Amino acid sequence: MLDIAEELNRWVGQGRDFAVATVVAVGGSAPRGPGAALAVDSEGTVIGSVSGGCVEGAVYELCRQALEDGATVLQRFGYSDDDAFAVGLTCGGVIDILVTPVRADTAADTAVRADTAGKPADAVFATALAAAAHGEAAALARIAEGPAELRGRALLVRPGGSYEGSLGGHPELDRTAAAEAQAMLDAGRTGTVVIGEQGSRCGQPLTLLVESSVPAPRMIVFGAIDFASALVSVGKFLGYHVTVCDARPVFATRARFPDADEIVVDWPHRYLASTGTDGRTVLCVLTHDAKFDVPLLESALRLPVAFVGAMGSRRTHEDRNRRLREAGVTERELARLHSPIGLDLGARTPEETALSIAAEIVAVRRGGSGVPLKGAHTPIHRVDSVA
Incomplete structure (x- = not known):
């Protein structure tokens, strides 16, 4: 929802x-x-x-x-x-x-109801929708399978474990459901979990649907070039919060990157050290200039992010790897680098190149092989509950 x-x-x-x-x-x-x-x-x-x-x-x-x-x-x-x-x-x-x-009249109760534990399901839904619409982190847990009188009850869990609403059973049920939802929210996951009716795993089982709403993942594009402009647009289309970073103010402008959420004028490695990243963050290095690439990638490859990719020819790639090794980057860290960045689509234009980069990011995120589906023996729809 x-x-x-x-x-x-x-x-x-x-x-x-x-x-x-x-x-x-x-x-x-x-x-x-x-x-x-x-x-x-x-x-x-x-x-x-x-x-x-x-x-x-x-x-x-x-x-x-x-x-x-x-x-x-x-x-x-x-x-x-x-x-x-x-x-x-x-x-x-x-x-x-x-x-x-x-029901709209019950949902409107969310604005005036003070006893959060007693909020009806419709009001909890409304609060969850408002949180998700404003990019706030929250998890909505509701009973999908269980006693008819409890089905559809809802609980909204915030970061830190606070919650509002009730599943309508024993108070321990709410506490257990909130703990399960908190764990799924921390992982950014949506899916089902089975708990006991009294909040333990030994009572009549209840199936909860837990939907996690988390802020959009970050894509940071280093290098304010034409290829970056196309990648910013594709990144926004895929739902990322996109930042463009370049040390050259004449290139890092709003006119050149109208779709970017943020434009930062700073040395890439310095900005990366000062900004927040997490396990869903995507870093795309398009500068292909050693004085920017090496210090940036030296830091990026040691961060617990989802993807680190760098643009450049195979010759540039080999020279960059040599410089990174000399800077102390290990072979294990180098193995995390997607370079040359993108899948082999035969891309030529900035738009085609952006598509090839985005395709590799999606394949890494979802566990895809990147091979054509025609003739492949891989599943088309993979089971994936990560947001």
Whole structure:
């Protein structure tokens, strides 16, 4: 649900009732992962998606029904060769969909309710949507499978472990659910977790869907060149918070990089030492100048970031590696460097080069091979719960 939080937050502000269908779990080949959502308002307006289109019509009708009867339901969609007209996934996978109605008048309670533990689910949803829409870190946990009277209850967990709302059972259940959601929030994961009804793992099992909303991952592009401008645009398209850094103020300008979130004029290695990075950060070094590259990469390859790539010809790559070794960079650290950066697409233009770089970043992030799907024996849809 949080993947369409910005629009749903507007709906809450406009007082529009809606029902939201969220992918809880997938099996086999399925086009969307846990957390993907489709929502329908009382006028029939639809946003989002839970599949490649094969079950959207049926999910739409489930949302309309939920708006009428106010019931939360869990529905499984699969594929059957026995019934050519059955609603299901033509790719052969299975998805579980949780459909939850949200009433605008109850959701508005989030602004005035002081007892956070007693907030109704709709108000908790509204708070979660507002947090996600504003780029705040939070995890929404709700019961997907369990006693009918508890299904759809929700808990919102903030960094540090504080929470609001209730799953409606024993207080220990809320504490256990909050701890599980906190762990998933720390990892930036969305998926399901099973706990006991009384908060332990020995009672009647409850399946929770935990959706994590975390700030956009960072992409830092070093080198204010034409190729960087194209990469900034692609990085924004992929959902990164993109920073451009270059020591030359004449090149690092807003006019040249209108899509960048930040433009920094500083020596690359000095900026990297002063800014925050984490396990999702992507560093793209496009300067291909030793006086910038070597001190920058010497630091970058020792940081726990997701990706470090550097542009340059194979000759530049070999010379750069020699200089890095002389600077004390180990072979293990050098093995983390993606250089020359990008996949072999035969790219020539800045836009094509940016596409090849982005393709490698996605492949590393998702565990892809980078080979053509035609003739490959790798799964098209990998199970991946990382945000």
